[in-house]
Amino acid sequence: MSKTKNKKRSRIIWRSVLSVLLVIAIGANIALYHFSDVISAYFSTIDMDSKEAVAARETSTKLVEKIADEGIVLLKNDDNTLPLKTSQEKKTKVNVFGWSFTNPIYGGTGSGSADASTAVTPKAGLESAGFEVNEQLYKAYVDTGLERPMVGMNGQDWTIPEPEPTKFYTNELMRQAKEFSDTAIIFIARSGGEGADLPVSLDGEDTFDPEGGAFGATGVRYGNKDDLDANKHYLELSNREKGMIDAVTANFDNVILVVNSSNTFELGWVKDYSQIKSVVNIAGPGQNGFTSLGKVLAGQVNPSGRTVDIYTADLLKNPAMSSFGDQYYVLKNEDGSYSIATDKQKVKLNYVDYKEGVYLGYRFYETAADEGAINYDEEVVYPFGYGLSYTEFAQEVVPNSLKWDDENISVDVKVTNTGSVEGKEVVQLYYSAPYTGKIEKPSKVLGAFAKTDVIKPGESETITLSFKVEDMASYDSNKVYTSNGGYVLEAGEYSLMLMKNSHEKITDVASKELSQVTYYTEGRSSDQQVAVNRLDNELTGEGSLTKVLSRANGFANLNEVLTQDQTYTVKDAENKTMTVKGKVTTTNFVNYINGIRYDVPADTNDKAPTTGAENGKTLKDYVGVDYNDESWDTLLDQLTVDDLVSLSTLGGYRTVEIESVGKPATLDYDGPAAINNMNMAANGQSGIAFPAEVMLASTWNVELAKQMGESIGAEAQAYGVTGWYAPAMNIHRTAFAGRNFEYYSEDGLLSGKMAAAVTNGFQSKGGYVYIKHFALNDQETNRTNGVLTWANEQTVREVYLKPFELAVKEGGAGAVMSSFNSIGNTWAGASSGLLKEILRNEWGFTGLVVTDFYMINAYPYMNYELGIRSGNDLYLTGAAPVGVAEVNTESNDTLWAMRDAAHSILYTVANSSAIDNPMSSETPTWVKITIAVDVLVALGIGIGFFLTFRKGKEKGKENAA
Template identity: 75%
Template sequence: MAKKKMSKKKFRIVWNSVLSLLLVIVLGANVALYYFSDVITSYFSTIDLESAEAVKAREASEVVVEQIADEGIVLLQNNENALPLSENTKVNVFGWSFTNPIYGGTGSGASDASKAVTPKAGLEAAGLEINEELYNAYVDTGIKRPIVGMDGQDWTIPEPKPSEFYTDELMQQAKDFSDVAIIFLARSGGEGADLPRSMDGPDTFDPEGGPFGPTGQKFGNEDDLDASKHYLELSNREQGMIDAVTENFDNVILVVNSANTFELGWVEEYDQIKSILNVAGPGQNGFNALGRVLSGEVNPSGKTVDLYTKDLLDPPAMANFGDFDYVIENEDGTYSQAVDSSNVLLKYVDYTEGIYVGYRFYETAAALGAINYDEKVQFPFGYGLSYTSFEQEVVEDSLNWTDTEVTVDVNVTNTGSVEGKEVVQLYFSAPYTGKIEKSSIDLVAFEKTDIIKPGDSETVTLTFKVEDMASYDANKEYSDTGSYVLEAGEYKLMLMSNSHDKIADIGSKELSEVVYDEGRSTDKQVAVNQFDDEVTGEGSISTYLSRANGFENLTEINKNETYTVTTADGATKEVKGKVVDSEFVNLINSIRYDVPADTHDAAPTTGADNGKQLEDYVGVDINDESWNELLDQLTVDDLVSLSTLGGYRTVEIKSVGKPATLDYDGPAAINNMNMAANGQSGTAFPSEIMIASTWNLELAEAMGEHIGAEAKAYGVTGWYAPAMNVHRTAFAGRNFEYYSEDGLLSGKMAAAVTKGFQSHGGYVYIKHFALNDQEQNRTLGVLTWSNEQAIREVYLKPFEIAVKEGGAKAVMSSFNSIGNKWAGADDGLLKEVLRNEWGFAGHVITDFYMNGGGLNAYPYMNVELAVRNGNDLMLTGAAPMGVPEVNTSSNDTLWALRDSAQNILYTVANSDAIEGGLSTDTPQWVVITIIVDVLLVLGIATAFFFVFRNSKRRDEEVDNLQSA
């Protein structure tokens, strides 16, 4: 009996279903590949680190790294001239961190230190002999460097237990080896978390963590857990080490490897500690400089960029730094944390200290007799010792003080026996009338000499504008709008060796009142109050620190109370904060999420065929009307893509001939997540604190030039750097990638780095604009309250100098809010101050954007409010996650996208990308995918053909069987 054949119908159904399913799978895979194309392209993309141009650029960079470290190491103490050490000195180095130091920071400012010169190698290269037995004893402990990452922080201070490690045998061996002891201490910091002010807390640290790495926090070894201690002072184990070393050695040198100022008042209790060196993150080969400084081959010339208090918790800003909640009082008398309509906790931070940050408070308070300076301060701002001595004298009759400018010549003579460099610092003192807050002293100009041989001299010229001494009248004492003002009275100029120690009075002058109601010489638009709506009203600060009556209101500036709140899961906890009502929450909701109604009756022209190309607009002024012809060619899709697909690049726009560009992170190297994933990184330069500690603008410009040369060799155009937020306190986790507590020093450094980098045709993104001076709660859009005087004089000044003097072509806005408005959608900040006042021409990008495409991590980052208020580009991550949807039916939004497109196109047109930009037409993986697709489709089509043919043959066989 013949086997029954499957019917034609059933045969077709089965095989058509199978092949159709395969076709759906192929189509679905292609859709997924399309959406994730950016991720895949990034993953498979590499830069050529081994090209001749790249190798040459990195070799040149390594020379500059060492030059920066040579001048960026700060000699804080050198009793009995203990340094430099004699040639071929044998040394014992105590401290586990000597085996695993801090080269920089973590997060987006991190760099690859896998090929870095170790401190041991650096000292040995300088001819110092290390006690290998002691060194290996630390290595043999098996201690690992704790992780301080963006998503988790292990704050354990890695040192062996003193009672078990510092045995009589070990210490005797060390004494037999050498009578010189070096103590090496290190502290880390990084993006995502501020440094702990109490080293005791629950151990929630998971080194494996989630998909993005470690999570939680850990606070130390069990015997180091101490609620009374913070991260920037000696741990219990370190204290034990210090005691063991000083009991056995009388010639001790302390090396502090930290970008954050370290609490050093305890050193005064140990006469055995002769010398102190601060070495901020020195980058790839900067530890070679430590050896040269210790041995005397290099004479240290670094100066502090922050004032060192003996108690780091003492500065006024510390009263309002950290985690603060707005709370709602419920009808039953209980409290709950205030949240906005997207369930984002409403967190805040009050800059109640006003302008009195760092040395501005301590020098003023000392001048008023409000504090005993020597009891409070260990090292002033701008302080640093040398192995030689210098004499600074104002050149007779060189002071030229006109109505607009001041210049003075200073002769610097090396009166010692060793060649070296010196920093010349000029400060001014303005009259205090009680109407506008004034520091008793402000840095106004500085220069660094070249190397001066013993007995030789060099004359430097210091120059500044008279208007640089003006203060900002935020309270409208002299105008109805707010303005910069030179109040009438005596202005004094002083030549200082640091912020506290005067060398000479240069001169003084009685000035008449000047209200800059027509603008300063560098302003494109008159400066008036731009932040009144943001920083006044409910939720804002009622009392700012004032120097009136010797800072008598110092105790009043901390108005944060403690409340017991009920959380969403029903638990209770204590928080510091303030009570607000529902009206305040509604105001925040409105500002964050309400998009205003359209004001334009028609949409802009799109998709025109005007025959224009971006290369036609090289050098064309951004306000030239001819830009409209180019912009008219952009389609709606072009406008949306150009603005929303901004993660580490700008996209190619074929309609106007715009090439794609690569934007990589910093600020210590050409580096980003993609490079890290591929094991690639540019040269690791020293941290921004170390470059600022050089006080050498030529070196800062050289750093920018060499990073720019590397970027060019790698095909990178944009650089997410330099960063220039202010060291408001010592505990900000990201201080390592910011320059200083002083806006002038920060701005001058940033401007020099900017000029250097952009000289190679790229563009920088100066960041984080603005008031992003702590990490805690930043991604919640923390409401940052200050007054316009402090905002302008302290926190915006570095950015202003980087734009006006450095010519910065791009800006990165910050996560936080200025008052009640997200900085990335603050038109006063991004349009009025940045563009209209300072004359910035270029584009603004957000910080990391994750609000769209299935992600809602930062819902307050509203794309429509961003582009309407001057933020042009969204730093989106892995597409399609984080890429926002744009309401293209809104005429106002389309016009705003058009403005954003012009700003981006203008930046790219005036970069080297216009000559040899990247093309995103056919990445290799796309070519492979197309070939595979073609083969699969052909295979499926062939299968369909054979199914059809076989089913027809099967019909014939079935008919024959039925006939039989």
């Protein structure tokens, strides 16, 4: 081959290489453009050392301890075993048994988690209070090599770490412990988190569906094979723990049990051990809450926490457990076999029935006891609102202080410390409404509560408790008195009771006879629109709830309601047989669900909205302008179609900048226990870890809740964060819900008051909250399948919407996060009855609604067009452009819906600190580096092409010559 041909081939190869490099460079830049927000978030850092950030974290750290001081609940204290006397001069020696003492639970996992890598350990907390912990025993647990198993969104291992009792608790170990101290503390812990509910049977690897994936259960590795017991659940003693307790109580007469769990733990077994004198519950305590545990055990802090859920002897006997977890619709095939019903996107059709109705938690157990349907002492270990103190308090109604007219109720209660130690007391006022058999009513409902300041021995404090008469009204969803549902006060006797807790009455306060039914036909005083049935379209029809628990005849239908579902042997997707709990439905039902989830109605608007107008307005001009002011149209007209699409679809942990109206970008971060998000975590940064919300609620201190909101709000401002995906306020429907740690209580009033206070506190610093998850997201199982959640509207309104209602009406919540699950047959984010009629029109909400995590390929039922038309304004997309909705901009109805969404988003941002303190618009460092690299690469490729083409031309001239 000639030298000329070799050179020609070489030029062709180099041109090809350069062309490939050019294509790669262009492709890389396109990819970087699409993922620029994610990359910026990953590489960006927050100035954690700024004066404002340091001051905010110092305040938060102090507040964490205050919350833990009041959120620890003393459940038992026989023989005044606690407090244990300590002093710094002569430390009190204690043995602490239980592996979890070396690796406790600080909170939960998922969006409600927080960085506890530098948190105060239980050992350090005890030592700081003057205890000397048995180091040899502690080291023996550490030397076992056990690790805390993973319980999170990417998988669950429900192993309960504990050494094998017969091998660990040797005669030598117990002898050393007894010589060290005659006092033993037993430490037991339970975890929980986003993505899966706690197992109701420890039966091994088939506890959960191994195909769950992210945001769902991904199977179980169970290390302690001797703990596998299908007859036991996660919230009772494991076999190894039972062995440990037997060993400890056989050697010690003074035993203190510490339960480190946000989920209610079964404690009926304690009565079988006379050696266990005291029981203390500490939920996830956050950054330095274990310091409070030491102080409480030492008597440096007098415990004042109260239970936020009822503690029952058998958690599985809770009526709500009859429809909780994995339940399917099944179809009967032509050959008589059964199969799991799926929709056209191959999403399994799961359901959960709120068959217990309004009789949830203490509302059931107190009512059932009053009706003679249960033996309360056998069924209940500790009531709702229960907790002990190191002192005694007397509560009495101040004479002539009761005021009860047609609208308001108030009463003064004098609280006197009759003991010898200063402390705080919780005052609880319950009401009883008449049960006529027409509308379901619990016999006792919490009406108002308050917490005193510190009261010294012999001194008193007077507390005023108040609520509105209309708060006692029941919702008539079955239209007994109303034509379309509504709130009514039935005729009969209404009573007020001052209670120590949900079961122990201090005194009857008053009663009043209502001679006729009161109808709220003009709406309650706090409503902007009359409340009527708004969810009938979602909550009725095939596949819906058929039986609801009734108080009639002493809960005569209890067994019938709890056993209405059956088990079926079905074929799964791989044609394997499996047994499922479910109910048979028809193919028509599946087709109907397909229509509800995926069919977008035809347009009703003939014209599209005005877009791209040049009116010269900016968002700053609308600070403080009423949401309903017509002048907003002038600003909204300026938005282009691209603006509308970007503003609503790119809502993952932010709202985007919109130049046409001068809207700044904002950062929106998780989570209920801390300011926490992916770029903070990626760079080892996190806000201070606050106690789990259940511990905050256990304080029964609304002022502390407000301070928590203020403190996290101050941190957010210091970090440049405006929106906060919190507080979370779903209901503890059962003890086994995976995210109970980040929800407050089984009671809507307690949850709502806490949420409203946190909301007020955070938003006072200039940010806005996203109260979540709206609504009926009370289990993790199948939530990302859009599980069909069925209840009657009375149950929905009186129990599950109550916290959200209070957070909006009293807290002024600026934003809401909708939920993965469905309200009846309709995805919550596409329920206009929920998002438009109840939230906006009835409650007066004017903020924005964001979805839970949105990835259309993973969660196809989260239909963008149906959601945006139904009042779901913003879509929480992750790694753009993956999973972002494709918007039909040819639809006039969709364009108008996006305009409404833009209105809500702009209004929310306009009334936040982001207007005066916008995010920095400085070009990120990685972008500058990329530009520099692009210039060098382009220059290199350009020179390469120039040289190869120039040499080719020169050679051509030589040949021509």
